[in-house]
Amino acid sequence: MTSSTSTPGLTRFNTSADSDALAALHEVCASSAWGSRLLAQRPYATAEDLLLAGDAATAELSAEDLAEAMAGHPPIGRPKPGDPTSAREQRGMAGASEELRAEMLELNLAYQERFGHxxxxxATGRTGEQMRDALRERITHTPEREREIVRAELGRINRIRLTRLLEEDPA
Incomplete structure (x- = not known):
C-alpha cells in the first residue's frame, strides 16, 4: 500500500456509511473519542493522512479515553477467544512454555494491580520472552512514565490496525 495515493481500502473507508466506518474504527481502537475524531475528518486524501490523524487523535486522548482504549485490549498471553486480531498480534506467545505463560499471568496481575489497567x-513481531522482559521493566516505572509509554504503544497498535483496515478485502 502506498501512502501517497488513494487506495481501494481508503476509498472504501472514505465512502462507507458513518456507522460502518465507526464500527471499523472501533475495531482499531476502543476509544469512542478516537473513532469519532477520525470519522469527523473524512474523507482522507491519502492513507498517510489517515495514519497521521490517528496519531494526533491518540496523542489527544484524555485519561478516560485512554482507559476506554485500553479496556479493548486483552492481557498478553490471553487473547480474546474467537478474536483473530488479538490472536494474530499475540502470536509471539503461541508457542510459549507453561513456565512463561505462568510468569506472564503473574506479571500481568501485578502490573494491573500497580497501574489499574x-x-x-x-505485541506484533515480539516473542513471549521479549514481552515478558518489557513487562518486567515497565512494572518498575512511575505511573506518569508508564502512561506515556502506554500512549506510545497504543499509537503503534492503532497504526498497524489502521494499515490492515485499509489493506483488507471486505469480500
Missing amino acids: VFLIC
Missing part, C-alpha cells in the same frame, strides 16, 4: 504493548 492491562499491560499494553505492541
Whole structure:
C-alpha cells in the first residue's frame, strides 16, 4: 500500500456509511473519542493522512479515553477467544512454555494491580520472552512514565490496525 495515493481500502473507508466506518474504527481502537475524531475528518486524501490523524487523535486522548482504549485490549498471553486480531498480534506467545505463560499471568496481575489497567504493548513481531522482559521493566516505572509509554504503544497498535483496515478485502 502506498501512502501517497488513494487506495481501494481508503476509498472504501472514505465512502462507507458513518456507522460502518465507526464500527471499523472501533475495531482499531476502543476509544469512542478516537473513532469519532477520525470519522469527523473524512474523507482522507491519502492513507498517510489517515495514519497521521490517528496519531494526533491518540496523542489527544484524555485519561478516560485512554482507559476506554485500553479496556479493548486483552492481557498478553490471553487473547480474546474467537478474536483473530488479538490472536494474530499475540502470536509471539503461541508457542510459549507453561513456565512463561505462568510468569506472564503473574506479571500481568501485578502490573494491573500497580497501574489499574492491562499491560499494553505492541505485541506484533515480539516473542513471549521479549514481552515478558518489557513487562518486567515497565512494572518498575512511575505511573506518569508508564502512561506515556502506554500512549506510545497504543499509537503503534492503532497504526498497524489502521494499515490492515485499509489493506483488507471486505469480500
